[in-house]
Amino acid sequence: xxxxxxxxxxxxxxVHPKGAIRSPARPLPExxxxxxxxxxxxxxxxxxxxxxxxxxxxxxxxxCFANAxxxxxxxxxxxxxxxxxxxxxxxxALGAYSVAILEKHFGLGLWISLPAALALGFVAGLLFxxxxxxxxxxxxxxxxxxxxxxxxxxxxxxxxxxxxFEGLYISRDxxxxxxxxxxxxxxxxxxxxxxxxxxxHFRGSRQGMALLLARAHPRAAEAFGITRSWARISIFALxxxxxSLSGAVLAFASSTVSPNSFTLWSGIFxxxxxxxxxxxTSLIAALIGGGVITLIPQYLASAGDYVPILYGAALLxxxxxxxxxxxxxxxxxxxxx
Amino acid sequence: xxxxxxxxxDLPPLLWSGLVSGCLYGLGALGLVMVFKSSKVxxxxxxxxxxxxxxxxxxxxxxVLLNLSWGSAVALALGLTAIIGVLGYAVIAPLVFxxxxxxxxxxxxxxxxxxxxxxxxxxxxxxxxxxxxxxxxFGLGSLRITAYDLTVLAVTALMIGGLFFVIERTRLGIxxxxxxxxxxxxxxxxxxxxxxxxxxxxxxAVLGLVAALLxxxxxxxxSTTVASFMLTAFTAxxxxxxxxxxxxxxxxxxxxxxxxxFSFYVSPEFMNTFLLGVIMLTLNFFPDGLxxxxxxxxx
Numbered sequence: 001x002x003x004x005x006x007x008x009x010x011x012x013x014x015v016h017p018k019g020a021i022r023s024p025a026r027p028l029p030e031x032x033x034x035x036x037x038x039x040x041x042x043x044x045x046x047x048x049x050x051x052x053x054x055x056x057x058x059x060x061x062x063x064c065f066a067n068a069x070x071x072x073x074x075x076x077x078x079x080x081x082x083x084x085x086x087x088x089x090x091x092x093a094l095g096a097y098s099v100a101i102l103e104k105h106f107g108l109g110l111w112i113s114l115p116a117a118l119a120l121g122f123v124a125g126l127l128f129x130x131x132x133x134x135x136x137x138x139x140x141x142x143x144x145x146x147x148x149x150x151x152x153x154x155x156x157x158x159x160x161x162x163x164x165f166e167g168l169y170i171s172r173d174x175x176x177x178x179x180x181x182x183x184x185x186x187x188x189x190x191x192x193x194x195x196x197x198x199x200x201h202f203r204g205s206r207q208g209m210a211l212l213l214a215r216a217h218p219r220a221a222e223a224f225g226i227t228r229s230w231a232r233i234s235i236f237a238l239x240x241x242x243x244s245l246s247g248a249v250l251a252f253a254s255s256t257v258s259p260n261s262f263t264l265w266s267g268i269f270x271x272x273x274x275x276x277x278x279x280x281t282s283l284i285a286a287l288i289g290g291g292v293i294t295l296i297p298q299y300l301a302s303a304g305d306y307v308p309i310l311y312g313a314a315l316l317x318x319x320x321x322x323x324x325x326x327x328x329x330x331x332x333x334x335x336x337x
Numbered sequence: 338x339x340x341x342x343x344x345x346x347d348l349p350p351l352l353w354s355g356l357v358s359g360c361l362y363g364l365g366a367l368g369l370v371m372v373f374k375s376s377k378v379x380x381x382x383x384x385x386x387x388x389x390x391x392x393x394x395x396x397x398x399x400x401v402l403l404n405l406s407w408g409s410a411v412a413l414a415l416g417l418t419a420i421i422g423v424l425g426y427a428v429i430a431p432l433v434f435x436x437x438x439x440x441x442x443x444x445x446x447x448x449x450x451x452x453x454x455x456x457x458x459x460x461x462x463x464x465x466x467x468x469x470x471x472x473x474x475f476g477l478g479s480l481r482i483t484a485y486d487l488t489v490l491a492v493t494a495l496m497i498g499g500l501f502f503v504i505e506r507t508r509l510g511i512x513x514x515x516x517x518x519x520x521x522x523x524x525x526x527x528x529x530x531x532x533x534x535x536x537x538x539x540x541x542a543v544l545g546l547v548a549a550l551l552x553x554x555x556x557x558x559x560s561t562t563v564a565s566f567m568l569t570a571f572t573a574x575x576x577x578x579x580x581x582x583x584x585x586x587x588x589x590x591x592x593x594x595x596x597x598x599f600s601f602y603v604s605p606e607f608m609n610t611f612l613l614g615v616i617m618l619t620l621n622f623f624p625d626g627l628x629x630x631x632x633x634x635x636x
Contacts, residue, residue: 084438086381086445131621137438138379139579139620142571145381146613149568157606268445275442305456312449316428319443323435 039196039283046189055181060298062253065188068290069195069246071273073239075286076199078279080211081235083137087144089267090151091121091240095247096257100168101161109172110187114248121244122237129236133229140236148267155259167258170251184253191249195242196283203281211235243270265308269293272311275318349480351597357486358555359593360493364548365570366577366585367500368541374517374580375537376433378440382425382448384567387545388560389451390418391553392459394546395466401459407469415546421451422542426535433534455560463559468551489551496547497586500540504582509536517580565609569596572612576619578626591627 050058070092077083095117102113128147132139155162162168174183202208214221214231221231251257273289280286292314297307365387372380396402397410405413425447432440474483504510515523516533524530549566556562573592577584592615599611619626 078438082438084442128617131617135620135624138373138441139575141379141381141438141441142575142579143613143616143620145571146568146609146616149565150607150609150613153607153609268449271442271445272449305453307453308449308456309453312446312451312453315446315449316443319439319446320428320431323432323439 035282035284042283042287043189043193050182050185058181058185059253060294062185062188063250064287064290064294065192066246066250066253066290067270067273067294068192068286069249070243070270071277071289071293072195072199072281072286073242073246074270074274075277075279075281075289076242077235077239078274079281080208080215081137081232081239082215083232083236084141084271085144085236085239086141086264086267086271087147087151088239088243088270089262089264090144090147091124091243092247092250092266092270093151093155093257093262094124095121095244095249096251096262097155097162097168097247098244099248099251100163100170100257103170103172104163104168105161110174110248110252114245117244117248118241121247122241124244125237125240126233128240129233133232144267145264148264151262152259155262163258165259167256167260170255170257174252180255184255188249188253191245192286193283195245196281196286199281269311272315275315278318278322346479347601349478351601352594353480353482353486355594355597356590357489357593358552358597359573359590360489361548361552361589362566362569362573362593363586363589364493364496364544364551365566366573366589367497367582368544368548369570369574370577370579370582370585371537371544372541373574374582375513376440376534377437378429378433378444379437380538380541381441381444381567382451383541383545384563384570385448385451385455386418386421386425386542387549387566388558388563389421389455390414390542390546391466391549391558391563392455392464393417394550395464395558396459399464411550415543418542418546419539422538423535426538430531430534452560459560461560463557466550466553466558468554485554492547492551496544500544501582509533513537568609568612572616575616576623576627578623581626584626588627 046061049061070088073091074085074088077085077088098117098120099110099113102108102116108116128143129140132143156164173180174187210221210224210226211231211234213224214226214228218228222228250261270293273293275289276292277285277289293311296310300307300310365383368387369380369383372378372383393402393414394407394410397405397413398407403410403413425444428447429440429443432443468485468488470484470488472484474481476482502510504513512523512528512533513536515526515528516530520530523533548570549563552566553562569592570589573589574585575588576591577586577588592612595615596608596611600608603611
C-alpha cells in the first residue's frame with residue numbers, strides 16, 4: 001500500500017521533475033484563480049484611484065509603476081535566464097534619455113520616442129549580452145557592474161546631448177488637453193498591466209518554454225535546436241527592452257531626467273526590488289518590488305543613510321529564507337521554474 | 338605628431354606609475370579570485386569591506402573613533418576586518434553550496450550593509466589618509482621614483498610572496514588547491530570545505546585592506562572612491578581569467594598600465610567606460626583570461 005503510493009509519487013516526479021519546466025497550470029488551480037482575482041482587484045482599485053486621491057500620491061504611484069517595470073525586467077532575466085544584472089540602470093537610463101533627447105533636440109512626442117526607446121533598449125541589450133554569451137552568469141554580473149558605473153560619466157560628459165549634471169525636462173503631453181498628472185499616471189499603469197499580461201502569456205508560449213528549457217536542461221534544449229547562447233542573448237535583449245520601457249515611462253511620469261537617478265545604486269536597488277518580490281513576474285510581485293524601492297526612500301528621506309542597510313538586510317533575509325530548507329519555504333508562494 | 342615625438346619622455350613615467358597602481362589592483366583582484374576559486378562566489382562586498390577597513394584605519398588614527406598610533410590603528414582595523422570577513426561568510430554560508438548566483442546576490446546585500454555603515458559612521462565626508470613613510474624620491478631619466486612607489490612594490494611583493502608560500506607549501510594551501518580543483522573529491526577525502534572557504538574569505542579581506550590603505554594616498558577616501566576601485570579590481574580579475582591567481586596579479590598590472598595610457602592619451606573622464614570596454618573585449622576574445630595558455634591549470 002505504502003510502497004505503491006511512493007511509486008506514484010515517483011512517476012509524477014518524472015512527469016513534472018522538480019525545478020524543470022511545468023505546464024502553465026502552476027501549483028494549484030484554486031490558488032491561480034485567487035491570484036488572477038487579486039490582480040484584477042488591484043488593477044480596478046488603481047484605475048479608479050485618481051478620482052479619489054491627491055496629486056502627490058498619484059505622482060509617487062506613477063513612479064512606483066515605472067520602477068515596477070524595471071524590477072520586472074530584472075526578474076525576467078533571473079527567471080528565464082538564470083542571470084543577475086546590477087547594471088539595468090543603464091537600460092532604464094537609455095529609455096529615459098531617448099524620450100528626453102528626442103523631445104529636446106527633435107521635438108518628437110512620446111508616440112515616436114517610446115517605440116524608439118524600446119528599439120534602442122533591444123539593440124543595446126543584444127550588444128551587451130553577446131560577449132559573455134558562452135560564459136557563466138557571474139561574468140555578466142561583473143560586466144553589468146561596469147555598465148552601471150560608466151553611465152554617470154557618459155551622461156555628465158556628453159553634456160551637449162544629455163544636459164550634463166542638470167539633466168533634461170520632458171514637457172510634451174501624450175494626449176493634449178488631458179490633465180498632466182492623469183495621463184502620466186494612466187500611461188504608467190497601462191504599461192505595467194500590459195507588460196504583466198504579455199509576460200503571463202509569454203510564460204506559456206513556445207518561446208517562453210524554450211528559454212526555460214534552455215535554462216533547466218541546456219543539453220535537451222540543444223537537441224531541440226535551442227542553443228544556450230541564443231537563449232541567453234535573446235532573454236537579455238528582452239529584459240533590456242523592458243528596462244528601457246520602464247525608463248521611458250519613468251521619464252514621462254517624473255517629467256525630468258538627470259544622472260543622479262541612474263547610479264550603480266539604482267541598478268542594485270532594481271535587483272533588491274526583484275528579490276523582495278521573489279523574482280516573480282506577476283503584477284503583484286512587480287508592484288511589491290517597485291513599491292518598496294520607490295516608497296521607502298521617499299518616506300524615509302530623513303533616514304537616508306539607513307536605506308542601504310535596510311535594503312541590504314532585506315536582500316539577505318529574503319534570499320536566506322527563500323533558500324532555506326522546506327521548513328520555511330512552505331510559507332512562500334509556489335516557486336516554479 | 339608631437340605626442341609621438343614626446344613618447345620617450347612620456348612613456349616611462351606612465352608605465353611606472355601604471356605598474357605601481359596596477360600592483361594594488363592586482364592585490365584587490367587576488368582577494369576576489371581566491372574567494373571565487375574556493376567557494377564559487379563573486380564577492381560584490383569586497384570593495385565595500387576594503388573601503389570600510391580604510392575608513393576604520395582613518396577613524397582609529399585620527400581621533401574620530403579612537404586616537405591611536407598608525408600602527409596600532411592598522412592592527413585593530415585588520416582584526417576587525419578579518420572578523421567582518423568571517424561574519425560575512427557566516428551569513429551566506431547556507432547559500433554557498435546552493436547556487437553561485439544566489440550567494441552572489443547575497444554578497445550584494447552584505448555590501449549594501451557595509452556601505453550604509455560607512456555612511457552612518459563617517460558621513461559623506463572626503464578624508465585623506467597618508468602612509469607614515471618618509472617623503473623622498475630620486476630621478477632616473479624621465480622617471481621619478483618616490484618612497485611611496487617603493488613601499489607599494491615592496492608590500493605587494495611581500496603579500497604575494499607570503500600568499501604563494503602559504504598556498505604552495507603549507508597543508509592549508511594544499512587543501513585550498515584541492516578544494517579549488519574539485520570540491521566534491523576533497524570532501525570525500527575528509528577536507529573541511531568551510532575552513533578552506535574561511536581561509537580564502539579572510540585572506541581576501543586582508544588583501545583588500547592592504548590594497549585600500551596603499552591606494553588611498555593617491556586619491557582621497559570617500560564612500561564613492563571605493564566603488565571605482567572595486568570595478569578596477571574586478572576588471573583585473575576578468576583580464577586574468579577570474580580563476581587564476583597569477584592571472585589576477587598580472588591582470589592588475591596590465592589594467593593599471595592600460596588605464597594610465599588611456600587617461601593620458603585619450604581622456605581621463607571616461608575611465609569606467611574604458612574598463613567596461615576592456616571587460617567586454619576580454620570576455621569576447623579571451624574568455625579564460627590573458628594567461629590562459631601561459632599559466633596552465635595549476636593554482
